[in-house]
Amino acid sequence: MSWPLAKFEEVALPxxxxxxxxxxxxxxxxxxxVDEGVxxxxxxxxxxxxxxxIxxxxxxxxxxxxxxxxxxxAVEGDLVFTAAGTIGQVGIIPPDTCFERYIISNKQLRVRCDKGKVSPLFLFLxxxxxxxxxxxxxxxxxSTIPLINLGILRGLPVPLPPIEVQEQIAATISAYDDLIENNxxxxxxLEESARLLYREWFVRLRFPGYEHTRITNGVPxxxxxxxxxxLLSKIGKGRKIKRDDYLESGPIPCVDQGVDFIGGYTDNEEALFTDPLPLIVFGDHTRVLKFVSFPFASGADGTQLIYPNTPRISPEYLYFSLKAIDLSNYFYARHFKFLKEESLLIPAESLVREFTRFAATNFEQINNLRTQTQKLRAARDLLLPRLMSGEIAV
Incomplete structure (x- = not known):
């Protein structure tokens, strides 16, 4: 069964x-x-x-x-689209947001739907x-920057099954999304608990035995x-995957400087990175830090792969040390050179070992949850277009 189609503007609030x-x-x-407000x-x-x-x-x-x-x-139920840059991005303002209202930037478009005709969540999906x-x-x-405008948005096709079917489809996919969000x-x-331990021991200096340790100028x-x-070894140049070449799915995850931990996938085995692991990905432009302990392919521009050059610290300790640095945002400048000028403490080896054991256990659990999430997302993404087309009834 296929559903009748309408133009997007026909299901917007009149x-x-x-x-x-x-x-x-x-x-x-x-x-x-400003620092706070709308x-x-x-x-x-x-x-x-x-x-x-997000x-x-x-x-x-x-x-x-x-x-x-x-x-x-933009308020609850509104759909927001990227108009310039990474077109294809979309969001929906959920009911449990941190703020009552938002303002869209100059690079976004917003649509307020007629809920008598269409479920906003169905449309988002x-x-x-x-x-x-x-x-x-x-x-x-x-021409140079990808763009869509209001005219394009208004004319986008949307399927119109009965409203109760829309809501059933949204509920079915939401069951997957809720599991993914829970993970x-x-x-x-898990990462926060390791960060808090790092902060307690190595920032507040409340490490085991601190009562009997002399501290001079903030250094025990x-x-x-x-x-x-x-302290850094920058991993040598290897084959990197451009974002335009990412696949929706594939055998090798691509890790880059973007917010999403895994940006996409590739089947290019020449780009597979396996040693040393674990290591840290640093976004030269974004300042995003990621702890990676599985084989992957590196994203292209701005993705720095770094590893400690001394056994005195572990990748786990280095990761949380770098996360604790409040690195200024120079926007699209290269930030790695500024990161290298910052300072950090090298503690006693026994403390590093004890912290590493705790953090490594947490990261192992995180990897297991990430694998579960990838399987859930694959099942969800397989089901969604079949529900939308009416191929599978709800």
Whole structure:
């Protein structure tokens, strides 16, 4: 069975401002950003469907400034699309967000749906299918930067099964998404517990035996403070995979400087990296850090692979030491040179060993959860287009 199709604009709320673009660029530039206030949705808050909405990593506007952009607000149930850059990204504002409202940036589009005609979550899932993602990418109207505009968005096709069928499809896929989200949270908690132990021992200096250790200028006796650059081995140049060459699935995961831990997949065995492991991926542009303990292929531009050059510290200890550094954001500049100029402590070897045992156990559990998540996502992504097409009934 196939469902009747409508244009996206036909299922938008029939009021002025239901489909809008973000503010003009110069009206919402960085000079207006503040430390807290009304959050601005940018590309880093959207994905290709891996998550419904990334509810952190915001810049903010004052309440007064946000009032100027009331027509660019996004609230629960609204769909948000990337209009410039990584087109194909989409998000939906869920009911359990950290904020009551958001402002979309100058590179986003927002649609408010008519809930009498369509389930917003059903539509979100439709736009995350491989078919629709590619359809949007093919609509690119930009010359150097990929672009879609309001006209393109309004004309996108959407299927219209009965509303109860839409809700059943959304509920079926949500069961997978809930398991995936639960795994994501468990992984975050496991890493957080290791980070808190690192902070207690090596930042607050409340390590076992600290009561009997002399501390001079913030350095415990027997420890050493050194430049980060003196501890790093930068892994040599190998074959790297460009983002445009990523596959939806494949035998080799690609790890790059993006927010998603795994950016895509490849079948290029020449790019497979197996030694040394575990190691750390550092995003030269993004400052993202990842601890990788499985064979993978490296993303291209801006992906630095680093490893400790001394047995005095472990990759686990180095990872959390680098995570603890508040590295300034120089935007699209190369940040690795600034990272190397920072300092960190080399503790007593016994403490490093004890911390490493704890962290390594947590990372092993994280890898198991990540493998489960990949299997869940593969099953979900296989089922979704069949439900959307009516091939499988709900």
């Amino acid at each position: 009021v002025k401002g239901s489909i809008v673009s973000g503010p003009f660029g110069s009206n919402i530039g960085s000079r207006f950003f 959050p601005v949705i940018r590309g880093n808050n959207l994905t290709f469907g891996q998550r419904r909405f 509810d952190d990593g915001f810049v903010y506007l004052t309440e007064e400034k946000a009032q100027e952009f009331r027509n660019c607000e 439709w736009f995350t299918t491989r078919e629709m993602r590619q359809h949007i990418i093919n609509k690119n109207s930009g 994501r949270r468990r992984m975050a908690l 006796e027997g420890w050493e403070k050194v430049k980060v650059g003196s």
